[in-house]
Amino acid sequence: MKIKLPQLFALMMCSVIGSSAMADEVNVYSSRKEALIKPLLDQFTQQTGIEVNLITGKDDALISRLKKEGSKSPADVLITADVGRLYRAKEQLLLQSHGSEFVSNVVPAKYRDIDGQWLGLTMRARPMFYVKGKVDPAELSTYENLADAKWKGQICIRSSSNIYNQSLIASMLAAEGADKTAQFAQGLVANMARSPVGGDTDQLRAAAAGVCNIAVANTYYFGRLSNSDKAADQSVVQALGVFWPNQADRGTHVNISGIAITRSARHKTQAQQLIEFMLKPESQSWYSEVNNEYPVIESAKPSDTLQSWGRFKADAVALSSLGEYNQQAVRLMDKAGWK
């Protein structure tokens, strides 16, 4: 089969014109994994008839792609698993205000950007998990206390490359300043049971296996183990207790997974509809349940698993500080020798 040049050109023009037709669709860049978000997006399409096109990936890579694509980027919506990245996207002038009154009404101010450029969809905490019978929870108090020499060789925490730890240190920088935080990081490194390996779930498993007595991890990893029907996972959950640090002062470190409308959005109306859909009580329940996270709207209740760990006081630091202090946090951890 031979294709002549004019035909080829016609074909190209067709595809160009075809792609420029404004269909009823919305384009999403998401660093939330496909499995954790696609069912909800499918539901949105069912209810509204708006097609959702999805690319998932690492948040930094998506943000960098967004930046390079500039004003012509096809993306309308950015979904991330950590506020630090939303902050970075905002700093790079990639976002615009959601412009929705509904959002401002249902999402508490602490989970929203001051300029309306991003908002939280779910909330999670990063508490400590201790081995029952080996650690008396009365001995535990704050994150800072983990640097105390009495915990030598007893702490499991993942690498400093991980954004959750970067955000944790950023929150401490915002609250305590550089000197105290540097001291803490050095003390923590000295107390590690082993050089950081694996993810949060690995830290929990390691604690249950006797590698260490205290693990730091996000709530949803523990929630996932709690809901697992595997015997090995259940034995991990049985062995550990949740401890909410810093209840007497600033509160336990929390973070959000969030959503934003890109500056280049060509389907802003559809993007707004998507955000509003994600904030409906039933979406919030599903999304927070599937991700084992806390919903951000008042009317949606956390799952039974999450409720079983009790209520806790959350760190009230502005979430944007977690992004602001990120660079400083990374450097500080490098200096402390946190691998």
Place this chain on the structure above:
Amino acid sequence: MRRFSSISWSALGIATVLASPILCVLYLAFTSPSDVWVHLYETVLGDYVSHSLVLMVGVTLGTLLLGVPTAWLTANCQFPMHRICNWFLVLPMAMPAYIVAYAYSGMLGDFGPVQTWIRNTFEVQYGQYWFPDIHSVGGAIIVLSLVLYPYVYLLARSAFLDQRHQFNAVAQTLGSSVWRNIWKVALPLARPAIAAGVLLALMETMSDYGTVQYFGVSTFTTGIFRTYYGFGDESATAQLSLVLLVVVLVLYAMEKRSRKGMSFHALEDSGTTSAPLKLRSWNAGLALLLCLLPCFLGFILPFTVLFLWGLESTEWFDSSFMELSVNSIMLASLAAMITVLLALVLCYAARLHRSWWITLSIGIASLGYALPGTIIAIGVIVLLTALDHSVVTWIASLFGIDSGLLLSGSLVALVFAFAVRFMTIAVGSISSGMMTIKPTLDASARLLGRTPWQVVRQIHAPLLRPSVLTAALIVFVDVMKELPATLILRPFNFNTLSVRAYEMASDERLYDAGPSALLMVLAGLIPVLLLNRNIIRNSQ
């Protein structure tokens, strides 16, 4: 002559296009001064350098030990199951390094079945017994060697097979012993192929991210990612990549230098193939063991682990595996075809025109393999978005329509990135195949009135087929397994098996990574086996 110059122009064009994303990245290196270097130097740079060096030395030794003896045995000896070993030895190619790392970590980690069994059987606590830590430089060396040795094995085996027709016969008529023959004839003659294989393995090692990151080993590549993610510093990232490139260039130059003055061309085929050595008793047993071990550790064991995970996973029911598999296979085939075609043009240009600028452009076009996929993806995005923006403006001025971005965010971008990243593989394999075709053969054919095309079709094609197939095979499987670039560049609603497996693993759901990893390995096996069959058939 005009045809020859047109091919060298084509080669130059291809090289320029392939080099452009890399040059884009390098350009970023000089855009803004960065203070991150001082910080890196004071803190983590020492680790990056030392770990990377140890890893490179280890993988060199590992791939040589696993790849060369097995290649020689399967090419030259008869022992029980020696034919099946040809098949077994290429299997680990279908295994992504990061997946093998997950499997070994799951098996041998602190709370894996092995250590749990030790604790329960001997009633000891964690810390009361010694167990090697897989999450270490040593562990990374083992995992990478296990999945990368097939490069050395494949290239070395085809070199040994090429020799069998002539040199062994020559050597044996001269009455030299087997060992002497190996040291004096077989190994020196196979050296270019072995070196090319090791160089590929080293490049792959340097650009590996998944394994070292999972094992908590900080290397140059994890450093690049960290600088990019942690500091959001493009220019420092680019500068680190520049260092990686320099290392590769040094390796490349060393390999070239060591071959200086040697040239290898096949002798006229005497029509006799030396009889394979028949190994007996414990020699045969040892040979078999040597050939089975790499496959067992690099394929069978991790595959079993994945299979067991797959049994526990609920993934099977909520994933569109058919679509994922089709996407993966389609993408890998497309990329392999295009890469091999371009590589053929480059290699022919080099064959017909031995000029420094052709050599240089092939060198530059081959740099991509040493860079992490992320870096190339960044380069491709920078380049294509810039191109797109000008095209969009042009279309808008001509037709008054807003077309949006055309190239970036399409499959073109992905295939382009793969061609950049995997060109070395194709060029390496094809050019070592070409080396064995004597230029005088072309000259004689031309004297007999054959056109250049006829020479290519009638003489080169059958001779080159095994190396072209090897090239296609390796590129195909590599694209199947490739992760960072796929993740960054893919179009909307386009998922592959590697992306799915990664998403599950990075979400700490290893069991659920099982099914997609299994399918990725199985889909990668089909072409591995098909092409291996062709290579074997062609070499007999």
